[in-house]
Amino acid sequence: MKGLVAAALLLAVLALTSVFVGVGDVSFGTLFGQEASGQAQQLLLVSRIPRTLAIVLAGMSMAVAGMIMQMLTRNRFVEPSTAGTAESASLGILAVTLLAPELPVFVKMLVASVFALAGTALFLRILRAVPLRSILIVPLIGIMLGGVISAITTFIAYRFDLLQSLNAWMTGDFSGVLRGRYELLWLSFALTVVAYTAAHRFTVAGMGEDFTTNLGLNYKAVLRLGLVIVSLVTAAVVVTVGMIPFLGLIVPNVVSMVMGDNMRRSLPWVALLGAALVLACDIAGRLIRYPYEIPIGTTMGVVGSALFLYLLLRKRRQLG
Numbered sequence: 001m002k003g004l005v006a007a008a009l010l011l012a013v014l015a016l017t018s019v020f021v022g023v024g025d026v027s028f029g030t031l032f033g034q035e036a037s038g039q040a041q042q043l044l045l046v047s048r049i050p051r052t053l054a055i056v057l058a059g060m061s062m063a064v065a066g067m068i069m070q071m072l073t074r075n076r077f078v079e080p081s082t083a084g085t086a087e088s089a090s091l092g093i094l095a096v097t098l099l100a101p102e103l104p105v106f107v108k109m110l111v112a113s114v115f116a117l118a119g120t121a122l123f124l125r126i127l128r129a130v131p132l133r134s135i136l137i138v139p140l141i142g143i144m145l146g147g148v149i150s151a152i153t154t155f156i157a158y159r160f161d162l163l164q165s166l167n168a169w170m171t172g173d174f175s176g177v178l179r180g181r182y183e184l185l186w187l188s189f190a191l192t193v194v195a196y197t198a199a200h201r202f203t204v205a206g207m208g209e210d211f212t213t214n215l216g217l218n219y220k221a222v223l224r225l226g227l228v229i230v231s232l233v234t235a236a237v238v239v240t241v242g243m244i245p246f247l248g249l250i251v252p253n254v255v256s257m258v259m260g261d262n263m264r265r266s267l268p269w270v271a272l273l274g275a276a277l278v279l280a281c282d283i284a285g286r287l288i289r290y291p292y293e294i295p296i297g298t299t300m301g302v303v304g305s306a307l308f309l310y311l312l313l314r315k316r317r318q319l320g
Contacts, residue, residue: 007272011056014279018052019044021283023291046179054182055174055282055296056275058237058244061188063274064195064267065233066248067255068226069120071206071263073127076256077139077312079248080116080234084145086245088119089231089238090169091153098160105239109184112235113228119149120227136312172242172297174282184240188233192271195229199264202226206261242297246304247274253311277303 020026024043066079073083080086092115096108103111123145127138150170157166195202205212205222212219237244251274252266259266278296281303285294 004268004272007269007276011272011276011279014276014283015052015056018055018279018283019048021286022048024048047177050179050182051174051177052279054177054185054241055278057182057185057189058241059247059275059278060271061185061192061233062237062244062247063251063270063277064192064248065230067252067263067267067270068195068202068230069248070252071202071261072223072226073124073138074206074208075135075138076253077136077249077308078142079246079252080230081146081243081245081247082139082249083123083142084119084149085116085123085230085234086238086243087146087149087153089113089116089235090166090243091115091119091149092235093169093239094153094157094162094166097162097165098156105184109187109232109235109239112239113231116231116234117227119145120231169238169242170297171295172244172300173295174241175293175295177241182240184236188236191229191233196264196267198222198225199267203261203263206263242295244278244296245301246308247278247300250304250307250311251277 024040024047026040026044026048062080069078069080069083069085070076089112092112093108095115096103096111123142126141126145130137130141153166154163157163201217201222204215204217205219205226209219212222252270255266255269255273259269278300281299282296285296285299288294
């Protein structure tokens, strides 16, 4: 319990830091002191607070989505960006942009969710058909599937002059978050709560279909619930801020090394540390080339890929 409180305090400190980091002059002096200005207060309410909330919500939900995928596939190297889920969501957004661009954002998210669900189901179908001699083959299959889907999406976007929009979906970026443009992420928070209430079911499902059925649980129903949560969360994040790679892979693995595989006990840690990691990477992206900004997709890609390679090599040494 003390550890969770410490993690929550770390998240609060990072969130407070995020509010005051940026090109615009937002400080205690410009907000409450003698130099207080309406412009600083407006910037705080319209941009900084919504951005910080969007980072926290996206970080929590994507980390939890990665944990659910790892439990259901029984593989520690699976998450939305290594299973074709995020790429499928981008393809869905591109499809609805081409066919019905006037639809509201919520409808676009639902269409992206259907594509994400289909892409994840295809990934699971391929896993059943391919003999897996090593657990390291699973993320490689997902990465190749994601590459194929991404190539198809890029080709279509190129033909219809939508490459710029596609890059915005494929590269996560919180710089465009404003009040009124991030609220869809509260749905991902609600889905995170749903995942916590069903955590015991996901933990049991992670032990295999036969074991789950013997305990009296409907394995396929648990699998469907998990895939729906992952697809909706991924679509909501991609529609709002773009893709955040490797987040759902790194945080659950680090937590499982310490906490084990009990999802009910680990999920609060995964949510808090996922939000803290995205906040830290976003703050670093704003400070490294200040006053310019490095997108979160780039900073998370560098940090996440390095940690991903470390986990792969670590697992290979253990297997060897």
